[in-house]
Amino acid sequence: MDRILERYERYSFAERQLVANEPQSPANWALEYSKLKARTELLQMKHSHYMGENLDSMSLKDLKNLEQQIETALQNIRSRKNQLLQESISEMQKKEKALREQNNMLEKKIKEMEKEMAVRQQWELPNPNHGGNGPPFLMAPQLPCLNISGAYEGEAAEATRNELDLNLDSLYSCHLGCFNA
Numbered sequence: 001m002d003r004i005l006e007r008y009e010r011y012s013f014a015e016r017q018l019v020a021n022e023p024q025s026p027a028n029w030a031l032e033y034s035k036l037k038a039r040t041e042l043l044q045m046k047h048s049h050y051m052g053e054n055l056d057s058m059s060l061k062d063l064k065n066l067e068q069q070i071e072t073a074l075q076n077i078r079s080r081k082n083q084l085l086q087e088s089i090s091e092m093q094k095k096e097k098a099l100r101e102q103n104n105m106l107e108k109k110i111k112e113m114e115k116e117m118a119v120r121q122q123w124e125l126p127n128p129n130h131g132g133n134g135p136p137f138l139m140a141p142q143l144p145c146l147n148i149s150g151a152y153e154g155e156a157a158e159a160t161r162n163e164l165d166l167n168l169d170s171l172y173s174c175h176l177g178c179f180n181a
Helices: 003-018 024-052 060-124 168-174
Strands: none
Touching: 003 024, 024 060
8 A cells, every 4th residue: 555655656746747847727736635635644544553543454564564663663762761761860860969069068067157156155155263254265264372381461371271282392302303412
């Protein structure tokens, strides 16, 4: 059937070439109409065959040809599908990488902000050694005084005596032993 239509198209094409020299006439329109009608019928018939309809009238050779066309089309579809899936996977991997990098950057920023918050809290906490809320480096904490003489600015010796009762003999014997003669 296909061969018949192809021959018909070839002959009508050759005839059209002869008639092409003549101006457009209603006879040419009728010929063009019949050609387009035959082409439309052929396409409708092929479409119905691809859809699995009207297969009873086809020969074994035509059926094998149709099967080959369908298999080829299916292979093309599968290869295109695989190509699109690979492209999609590649895009998603790129997005995943970008999101991981962004996540790492955000984690670093969070850690930096936590450190800054910890430093701020240390600065804002009241220091028990002094009553102010200022930073700890402005006012040194009061250290216990070492009272070697036993009296402090005219007060009684018992009142100002430090808990640390040191005498210098222990220091001389440990660290300055080289000076003992």
